[in-house]
Amino acid sequence: MTLPAPNSIAPPLELIEALARDAVLALPKPHRAAALQVALQVADFAPDYMLEAMGIESPYDLTGLYEGIPLTEKSVSDQPQQPDTVWLFRRAILEEWVERGDIGLADLVTHVVVHEFAHHFGWSDKDIATIDPCWE
Template sequence: MTRKEFEARVRDAIDRIPAEFQAAMKNVAILIEDWPGPEAEELMEDDPDEVLYGFYQGVPLPERTADDSGMLPDVIYLYQRPLEADFPDRASLIREIEITLVHEIAHYFGFDEEILARYGYD
């Protein structure tokens, strides 16, 4: 899938997020990278066999304080090449883009891995 097509599928996934959640997302950038970079190295050290499809970098909403105002945007990274490698079928790739995006947005709202696993977003 070309980068342009991948970006279009990410936009489609964003459009399917309920409006009230979209409205609550403030100061968040969604970036597409080919592969995980330095921003994810620490996470990957814990499990070098783990394949990352996405990564949330920031301060989750429930943990923010008044001191956090004026900070740089939180970032949600989506990693195109690992997603394509593990989901070569177009339909499954599109579905996994959406699952990964929702997973990372949930971290922004303060959901941890345990809660996400309960709802099938692990």
């Protein structure tokens, strides 16, 4: 993956998606196959219904969201309602990247991806820390 030209305005949705897909492929082998079954969506901002449901006023405050039923809560008798989805919100990610100034964009996207997949897999903070060196 090549970075955008220096004269470009901001990394496009496609770059954020490519970085996110790279992060999924870098997950530990036992989790990678299951992670590839989760839909990955990238949008500029979270839709209003997501922000309202989470009580978030500014769309810049939500960098990612897992939508679905965590594997730890699923049952084989459950009827699928919708596909599990990890959402990434480009503008919020870029805002955090600029504000922090201490992390590369690929590392930040990986951090958001791992955090959202943690909800899917039911990982503890300790589990996340073994996968994501940026975890605090």
